[in-house]
Amino acid sequence: MRTTDLRIIKTKQALHDALLTLLSQKPLEQISIAEICREAKVNRGTFYLHYEQKEGLFEEYFQEIMEDLYQSYEEPYRAVTTLDTNQLDPNTIRIFHHIERFKMFYRIVFSKNVPLTYYYMLFDGIYSLLKRDITSHHVHQMEDHISIDYYSAYQANAIIGLIIQWYRGDFSDSVTMLNQQLAAILKNVRSGG
Amino acid sequence: MRTTDLRIIKTKQALHDALLTLLSQKPLEQISIAEICREAKVNRGTFYLHYEQKEGLFEEYFQEIMEDLYQSYEEPYRAVTTLDTNQLDPNTIRIFHHIERFKMFYRIVFSKNVPLTYYYMLFDGIYSLLKRDITSHHVHQMEDHISIDYYSAYQANAIIGLIIQWYRGDFSDSVTMLNQQLAAILKNVRSGG
């Protein structure tokens, strides 16, 4: 099962394409493994050679999306002009652009019947980005008995809380609005709300 | 389908009991609907008359757990003695006792392969408790352009972030530790960490 084998690459590509095609027609939970295999013209047994569930296949896409999240986070911050009130955590704030860009994807990730796995993938992504920053920039200012792991989990999931709220309003609020909300919350809480 | 019909009550009770029995033997994802029905001595078609998935059955238990959460939140705060550094949000802090009490349950709720539904049930529970408090106590001190909905979602999910971290360490940290972490984080962030 070396991943460089051309047969494996072809099979996976066919399954990827089939999943994308089907996802444009119906939600993930209504797509069966058998259906994906029919569409991909791949034997069903072959599917189980590479994945355990259709979710595993979906996860491979998610990895690519997470790559974009990391890059969004790294890239220099530009749209500061709209936010006059603060310059806090511009890094954090870029996350909403990423979500917006892949909102079709995140509509799946946040839907009720999907397994928690995807949630954790997003959580882990944001968590590790924040943890890196917290470790390097904030640790010297922090209460010394705060666990960095708990603190990072707290902050990462708080942001996802905003995203959940955003998702539940079908992403109808603008990215700017989300940025402002986060900025205002951080500012408010610091000044002792 | 009136819920007072004795036949319905008996059927649901049998399914509940069967689920509990099976949950003591294996995780939810390994339990099939057919298995539950065999154990409950209820026709499989009858199951579908009341629920769509086994998750729906599990949800009914969750409602009871949520009742306990609400009561935990309401009940007078007692264990303040361990927390000398602050008196902030004692209400919030009582949540960890509740999680601890039902940790067997929450091990299921936070496991990877379970649908997001349960997460949302917990989220909605904490969200509505916080929102009520935020609306009644904090609104006059808050930045006026902060949406209470976003703010509540932020705070509620932040707390769940701590719980996720706790869960991932198999709940080995003490409730006191969690209380201290939350208190320290809130204190830290307020003083401008």
Place this chain on the structure above:
DNA sequence: TTACTTATTGAACATCTGTTCATTAAAATC
């Protein structure tokens, strides 16, 4: 008790799941 209402049953159906295995064929390696 009787008559009415409706939840439950069992059977059947097409489809899906997860797994196994010998066979085939496509790659990698020499």
Place this chain on the structure above:
DNA sequence: GATTTTAATGAACAGATGTTCAATAAGTAA
């Protein structure tokens, strides 16, 4: 190009899913 390695196939399996339907029995109401 020949040989070796191994991925993919097709067929078959027991069991699960989700749905339908007429028959039954358990409940409600008079």
